[in-house]
Amino acid sequence: MVTKLLLLIVGVIVQRYGSTPPNVRPPTEQLREQHGVECAVPWITTLARIQLWPWALFEGWVLLVLSGYCPPALARPLLDVLPTSFTSDPTPAFVAGTLLAVSAGLLRAHCFHALGPHFTFELSIRPAQALVTHGVYGVVRHPSYTAALGLAAGWMLCVLDRRGAVVSVCTGVLVRAFNFGGDGWGDWHCDAVVTGVWVTGVGLLCVLMSRRMDREDAMLEENFGEAWRAWAKRVPYRLIPGVY
Numbered sequence: 001m002v003t004k005l006l007l008l009i010v011g012v013i014v015q016r017y018g019s020t021p022p023n024v025r026p027p028t029e030q031l032r033e034q035h036g037v038e039c040a041v042p043w044i045t046t047l048a049r050i051q052l053w054p055w056a057l058f059e060g061w062v063l064l065v066l067s068g069y070c071p072p073a074l075a076r077p078l079l080d081v082l083p084t085s086f087t088s089d090p091t092p093a094f095v096a097g098t099l100l101a102v103s104a105g106l107l108r109a110h111c112f113h114a115l116g117p118h119f120t121f122e123l124s125i126r127p128a129q130a131l132v133t134h135g136v137y138g139v140v141r142h143p144s145y146t147a148a149l150g151l152a153a154g155w156m157l158c159v160l161d162r163r164g165a166v167v168s169v170c171t172g173v174l175v176r177a178f179n180f181g182g183d184g185w186g187d188w189h190c191d192a193v194v195t196g197v198w199v200t201g202v203g204l205l206c207v208l209m210s211r212r213m214d215r216e217d218a219m220l221e222e223n224f225g226e227a228w229r230a231w232a233k234r235v236p237y238r239l240i241p242g243v244y
Contacts, residue, residue, distance in 0.1 A: 014105035032123035081172030097157030104150025
């Protein structure tokens with residue numbers, strides 16, 4: 001239980017850090033034209049920070065119930081729907097998701113440091129800004145997007161863990177309400193649904209990031225010209241070295 005609690009705390013801190021802008025929003029005149037995904041970026045990052053707390057409180061509630069120290073009135077609703085085999089030990093998916101998020105958070109921190117006051121969640125070119133090509137930016141051109149993808153994938157691994165608290169409780173509610181899951185049918189379909197949601201979420205994020213990277217590359221090429229083209233030739237990969 002202690003291990004799960006520590007992983008939960010670390011995961012929330014890392015996710016909160018990675019989804020919080022390190023600098024204030026640039027003035028309007030320094031922003032790239034705002035339309036499409038750009039208009040949604042502030043809402044997406046704000047939602048990413050807000051949703052951490054309901055999830056963390058729910059996971060904490062489950063741990064409190066399993067500890068035996070939770071008042072019966074608060075424990076009974078969960079105990080009625082949790083599988084009898086459910087434990088407070090962290091599952092492999094929860095551990096993997098947390099480790100992925102921590103790794104992504106460290107990469108995100110490096111990007112924040114490398115760009116300093118010029119790192120913003122909005123596409124913009126700040127006055128006297130130079131093209132950064134050192135550190136991890138000498139390996140891939142958009143490492144902050146790599147980190148964002150890692151944070152999102154890690155969080156979804158934790159939340160959508162088939163043996164985790166969220167999915168176990170949701171499945172338990174379905175079983176009680178609709179007799180869902182008889183003869184193993186529900187287990188198979190639950191696995192399929194969870195996997196489908198995870199793949200769809202990561203896939204959608206990849207598509208949105210690809211489009212935004214196109215716009216960011218165009219903005220950088222427009223502002224830095226030959227310096228950007230030389231860097232793009234030297235560092236051809238966007239997210240993952242040797243892959244993409």
